[in-house]
Amino acid sequence: MTEKIVDDLGELLAILPPEIRRNVEQFPQLTDLIEVVLDLGRVPEARFPSEFFFLSEKPVNHTDINYVVDRVGRFGPDHRAGIPRTLHRISSMINRQGEVIGLTCRVGRAVFGTVEIIRDVVESGESILILGRPGVGKTTLLREVARVLADEFKKRVIVVDTSNEIAGDGDIPHPAIGHARRMQVPTPDMQHEVMIEAVENHMPEAIIIDEIGRELEAMAARTIAERGVQLVATAHGNTLENLIQNPTLSDLIGGIQAVTLSDEEARYRGTQKTVLERRAPPTFDILIEMKDRETIAIHHDVADTVDQFLRDRMLPPEFRSRSPEKARQLQEALERHQVQTVAEGEAAEVEAQKPNGPVAIFPFAISRNRLERTIQEMGMRAIITRNIKDAQVVVTVKSQEKRQPYLLAQAQALNLPIYILRNNTSAQIRSFLRRLYGLPEREWDPRAMEKTEELMIKVLRSKQPVELPPEPPTIRKLQHQLAERYGLRSESHGEEPYRRVVVFPPGPHP
Secondary structure (H helix, E strand, O other): OOOEEEOOHHHHHOOOOHHHHHHHHOOOOHHHOOEEEEEEOOOOEEEOOOOEEEOOOOOEOHHHHHHHHOOOOOOOOOOEEEOEOOOOEEEEEEOOOOOEEEEEEEOOOEEEOHHHHHHHHHHOOOOEEEEOOOOOOHHHHHHHHHHHHHHHOOOOEEEEEOOOOOOOEOOOOOHHHOOOEEEEOOOHHHHHHHHHHHHHHHOOOEEEEEEEOOHHHHHHHHHHHHOOOEEEEEEOOOOHHHHHOOOOOHHHHOOEEEEEOOHHHHHHHOOOOEEEEEOOOOOOOEEEEEOOOOEEEEEOOHHHHHHHHHOOOOOOOEEEEOOHHHHHHHHHHHHHOOOOEOOOOOHHHHHHOOOOOOEEEEEOOOOHHHHHHHHHHHOOOEEEOOOHHHOOEEEEEHHHOOOOHHHHHHHHHOOOOEEEEOOOOHHHHHHHHHHHOOOOOOOOOHHHHHHHHHHHHHHHHHOOOEEOOOOOHHHHHHHHHHHHHOOOEEEEEOOOOOOEEEEEOOOOOO
16 A cells, blocks of 8 residues: 555644744755744754754744744643644643743654554554654554554544544544544543543443553553453553563563572573563563664564563564565565574584684674673683674574674675574583684583483473483483482483483382
């Protein structure tokens, strides 16, 4: 579907003082106008996406400010007003006496067709949370979602419009939301009450909310989701990581809590005893990060994504773009992303690249502190760089291969070797450094140790014996020692070269 833009720009220009309005109308790029700024004692400005222009040599005075104030609706407690049946927003700055001394007249646009990039996601009926920096188009997308859900999917849709930004000022909502109904919020601190009221009084199948920013609103969103209503909302923050680190809003993605593990469980996971875990099911099933007006990243399973993130892993999102050219670039970057992967044990390739002096390492999604500490512990001559152009080697984890294709494609274009680790652990980093410098691996591969420890814990939990794979005598000796460390009994069975260790739970066995 071709995007269609409706901006009612004439309605906004009509409230500006005549001289300022005439100067604004002279700009050939008027369709890209973002806002007009009027600050007392300063010259007025017209702001566009990448530049701004002064609109007069004379500074703004009280007469100019009052001219605009008299032509807009009443300012609410959030210091916002609007023009009835348009999407324009006029925000005020006041002095300590409550007088208006500055105005931001922001252009509101309805862009029909923007929802096509996530139509399948919206149609799924799952709750969707949208993140992105201010001005990237989150509210525009919400407006389109409301229209499509109401008009095309025939759902009962309620828009909770805190500052009349979704459906415009006045009592009659803007046509951009289609047949969706709009509930206005008297004051911003009552948004959570209106959210609950919408569910209890109007039986919606979907609720649209702009800017969840307070704890009470996050709690109200969870209450709505638990009643089976589809939620589509935006929140403060640019990425999933922002929400995880935000104690007020982390409940939207399940909440985060510190958990103390038993010694056995900590050994099983290969972590410290105190770890972070998701506290509850997330309020939103899907999370969309708006990178810019054309590109988005979709996390289709918020619960799994958060769980993996808390374990120092990250599931790569799905990238989409409205621009055919940008979509082609993304696809080409993914196809070029056939990076040089040095698997554990492939020492032959590493020997050819064995460095003679200090190596500049660029870590991506690898703990810099952990890498630096491991380098010091092993006495390696290495430097950690923050600029990929200064690096001689790139190291990342397997889960990041598709998450940032441009970065790894850039590394490949620079002919940098890329080492891909299975996870962000000290053991993996040590193995990487040994391979990087051509040092021999330990007698027992760390992967085999980790796997054997997992089987030992399985015996403890299930109380059933487990037969380990056939191994040489030196490895079987280590397996017997490991079983003894876990308080288990072990025996060797079979003939060489198929002789293997069987591990038994504590207590007598036949």
